[in-house]
Amino acid sequence: MKNRSEKGARNRHYLFALALTCASFTIATADFSAAQLMQQAAPNPGPAVGRNAIAFNLQTLEGKAVTLDTFRGKPLVMNFFASWCDPCRDEMPLINELAVKSAGNYQVLGIAVEDTRAALSEFAKEMKLVFPVALDLNNTVKRAYRIFGPPATFFIDSQGIIRDVVLGPLTPNQAREAMTKIAAAPVKIVPDKP
Numbered sequence: 307m308k309n310r311s312e313k314g315a316r317n318r319h320y321l322f323a324l325a326l327t328c329a330s331f332t333i334a335t336a337d338f339s340a341a342q343l344m345q346q347a348a349p350n351p352g353p354a355v356g357r358n359a360i361a362f363n364l365q366t367l368e369g370k371a372v373t374l375d376t377f378r379g380k381p382l383v384m385n386f387f388a389s390w391c392d393p394c395r396d397e398m399p400l401i402n403e404l405a406v407k408s409a410g411n412y413q414v415l416g417i418a419v420e421d422t423r424a425a426l427s428e429f430a431k432e433m434k435l436v437f438p439v440a441l442d443l444n445n446t447v448k449r450a451y452r453i454f455g456p457p458a459t460f461f462i463d464s465q466g467i468i469r470d471v472v473l474g475p476l477t478p479n480q481a482r483e484a485m486t487k488i489a490a491a492p493v494k495i496v497p498d499k500p
Contacts, residue, residue, distance in 0.1 A: 352452045355471060359384075359462045362447045364417070364440035367427055372415070372440045374466065381412035381488035382462040385476070386442075386453050388421045389429035393475040394457045398433050400476055401459075404485075405437035412488065415440060419448040419456055463488045 353360055359382075361374045385401050387394035405414035414437040418426045423441060430439055442448055451460070453473075461470040461484040470484035 353450075353460065353468055353471070355468055357468055359460065359466050359468050360447075360450045362440075362442075362450065364442060364447065366438045366440050367423070367430060368438075370438075372438060377413050377415065377462075378466060379464055380410075381464050381485075382460075383412060383414045383485075383488075384417060384460040384462060385414070386417045386419055386448060386451070386458040386460075387456045388419055389425040390421065391456045395433075397457055397475045398435070400478060400481060402433065402436055404481060405435075412485075413437075417442050417447055419445055419453070459484075461485070461488045 359374055363371065363373050366372055383401070383404055385397075387398065387401075401414065401416065408414060416435065416437055416439040418439055419442045421441075421443075423443070426439060426441065429435075440447075451458070457475055459472045459476050460468055461472075463469050469487040472480050472484065
């Protein structure tokens, strides 16, 4: 009789241990599934100072492919603009000046948004732009960088990290400060108007 009750006790312990294992597995699986769902539902954090710049693949006005990796290795001033945007027109001489004074120490890229190829070609001629202009005709890059409207300028270091962002028209003082943050060689920029 004692042998039978020992077997019964062992079986009960075994069943209890099995039930605990199953319960633990179910809880762990539920936690893993919830974490997976939360990770999938989490939105892309978007661009921010200290984060990697978001990759893109566009074409220039001349039809050349341009990606973020095209500029890797040197600091990048990336300006979102449109030909119809008055603040963009106001800041464009400063962006052009940055490009002229780069001396190979950094690069400048314009990304045209909410615009047409014809209007942009005319704008580039009128403003005598000396830097490449990429066309974001379907606003994919604009949305990825979470820009509501132009102008917006991102200052990206040689490793692809965003070091400063100016939403709205860029001023000479903002440009000077941002250029030091991306470790570009000092640039002599025309001072702000009083």
